[in-house]
Amino acid sequence: MLTDILQWYGAIAGAIAALIVSLDLGRRWTGFGFVIFVTSSIALIGWGFLNPEAKGIGTQNIILLVINLIGVYRYLIRKKAT
Template sequence: MSDSLLTALQIYGAASGLVAALIVSLNLGAQWTGWGFVIFVTSSAALVAWAFLGEQGLAVGWQNVGLLCINGVGVYRYLFVKAPEEKEDTE
């Protein structure tokens, strides 16, 4: 595998993970958080590819297999599931 491709996957995975964490931490609402999870998914996918296509980082690869699943749940929850309507107080 090309060293430059592996380096690009590693750098993208790290940088996009930071961007996604920032978006989620800002708590800008469900839609923004959902898109943060989409970015997390691409980050995890890049790091899985980097780990398994290269000769190092297998632990990071397996960690990101798990994170990919967790981030998929976040995408589903924030972008595909309709939030329950809040009940109004009748007092």
């Protein structure tokens, strides 16, 4: 049950985040897209390591989590260069 929730949340949140980022609605929206990507990665890391057949997805999402945190920093925390 928990693994199903993690798997589906990760998949749906990742798709929504990708849509938001691809629409290029500005820095703030892109930053929020990366926040959603972060939650998706966390869910898929949990799912990947709770499911013995999905460790590859868990490992991939550790790397994606770092990338997504960089996106959050760049778009929501760091001041835009002028």
